[in-house]
Amino acid sequence: MIFMHPDPHQFIDDLLDDLRPTRPLTLQRGLVIASGSAAAAIAVMALFIGIRPALIAGSLDPLFLLASGLFLMLGIAASFTVIGMSRPQVGNTHIGWIWAVAMAALLPLTAVVLGFANQGDAYFHSQPVQGMNCLINGSMLGLIVGGALTIWLRRGAPTSPEQAGLLTGIAAGSLGIFAYSLHCPYDGIYHIGLWHSMTVVVSAIAGRVVVPALIRW
Amino acid sequence: MIADDATMARLMALSQTGDRQAYATLLAECQKWLQRFYARRIVRHQIDDLVQDTLLSLHRKLASYDPDRPFLPWLAAIARYRWVDHLRKVYRADETILEDGFSAENPEPAIAARISLDRMFSYLPPAQARAIELVKIQGLTIAEASHACGQSQSLVKVNIHRGLKKLAAMIEKE
Numbered sequence: 581m582i583f584m585h586p587d588p589h590q591f592i593d594d595l596l597d598d599l600r601p602t603r604p605l606t607l608q609r610g611l612v613i614a615s616g617s618a619a620a621a622i623a624v625m626a627l628f629i630g631i632r633p634a635l636i637a638g639s640l641d642p643l644f645l646l647a648s649g650l651f652l653m654l655g656i657a658a659s660f661t662v663i664g665m666s667r668p669q670v671g672n673t674h675i676g677w678i679w680a681v682a683m684a685a686l687l688p689l690t691a692v693v694l695g696f697a698n699q700g701d702a703y704f705h706s707q708p709v710q711g712m713n714c715l716i717n718g719s720m721l722g723l724i725v726g727g728a729l730t731i732w733l734r735r736g737a738p739t740s741p742e743q744a745g746l747l748t749g750i751a752a753g754s755l756g757i758f759a760y761s762l763h764c765p766y767d768g769i770y771h772i773g774l775w776h777s778m779t780v781v782v783s784a785i786a787g788r789v790v791v792p793a794l795i796r797w
Numbered sequence: 798m799i800a801d802d803a804t805m806a807r808l809m810a811l812s813q814t815g816d817r818q819a820y821a822t823l824l825a826e827c828q829k830w831l832q833r834f835y836a837r838r839i840v841r842h843q844i845d846d847l848v849q850d851t852l853l854s855l856h857r858k859l860a861s862y863d864p865d866r867p868f869l870p871w872l873a874a875i876a877r878y879r880w881v882d883h884l885r886k887v888y889r890a891d892e893t894i895l896e897d898g899f900s901a902e903n904p905e906p907a908i909a910a911r912i913s914l915d916r917m918f919s920y921l922p923p924a925q926a927r928a929i930e931l932v933k934i935q936g937l938t939i940a941e942a943s944h945a946c947g948q949s950q951s952l953v954k955v956n957i958h959r960g961l962k963k964l965a966a967m968i969e970k971e
Binding site: 585588591592595596598599600601602603604605606607666667668669670671672673674735736737739740796797 | 812813814815817820821824825828845849852853854856857858859860861862863864865866867870871873874875877878882912965966968969970971
């Protein structure tokens with residue numbers, strides 16, 4: 581451990597003595613880690629929970645494809661931003677993820693609008709029992725992605741640890757629920773719009789609260 | 798004379814491989830660069846501490862530099878983060894003599910202008926910039942700052958709080 585020193589020469593010597601070869605946090609390495617952890621989440625889901633038979637048989641629901649695609653894209657956009665934030669540079673911008681959030685937000689928004697239009701029985705149609713399973717299992721699978729990105733961030737230098745934590749949570753929740761949606765047999769807009777989206781929201785809050793405390797400068 | 802961006806990027810890439818000599822040269826250059834970078838934006842007697850603090854962050858975050866990218870914008874992001882962190886901690890400084898500006902003496906004025914602390918300040922509303930300048934940089938009390946800028950004491954506090962929050966959010970902004 582190196583501390584600041586009244587003698588600047590001694591301080592520099594301490595830094596020199598502590599120098600070790602280090603692998604730069606390149607974009608390519610970050611993307612390999614993010615996609616690797618997402619693949620691990622899918623593998624864990626397939627091994628321990630199982631991919632739904634309809635999917636294996638090739639029976640694909642349009643809403644499933646659309647929703648899964650949105651969560652996947654949101655996860656990719658958030659992961660990409662987290663990787664960028666670990667490598668600070670004046671001139672960087674981290675706003676692309678906002679558009680991905682806006683697009684994914686169409687799912688809960690649609691569920692809410694249709695729910696009101698159908699006299700507020702959206703919750704009943706959302707399969708709440710299975711919904712809790714989606715929330716819990718999606719969040720647990722997201723921990724694999726969130727853990728990998730947090731370890732990456734700890735090596736990096738995010739100048740906004742709070743935003744980096746929020747985005748880590750969004751990436752974890754999106755990719756976690758994407759993995760679990762390969763098992764979840766419910767493709768209704770109420771179920772996806774409420775419970776799958778809630779997984780992202782819960783993970784985002786958890787990331788915002790927990791991750792900044794784990795980042796050390 | 799401070800080394801240019803390409804030289805410092807080369808030294809950093811070598812340092813990441815564990816080259817002690819390159820690292821010693823790099824640290825010396827960064828030390829000089831940071832002293833100029835922080836001049837006028839922090840009271841003089843605190844510069845050495847802030848420079849050491851920033852070099853320590855550079856050392857700890859060595860891996861976060863990508864050799865394929867320019868070096869100075871990376872160093873400036875680390876330095877800005879440390880500066881904002883410092884401003885948040887400092888409540889009163891007892892010395893107000895400020896030195897000459899960074900960009901005027903820098904060998905790469907175009908880069909310097911984009912990454913400077915003045916650039917960050919320019920994005921703040923004038924009242925917030927003034928309140929931070931008077932209290933956090935020049936070391937006036939809230940009452941003195943209020944008298945100097947004509948804002949009420951509570952407004953000075955609010956402007957400092959909001960201004961620092963904005964600065965923290967624009968560390969990587971060009």
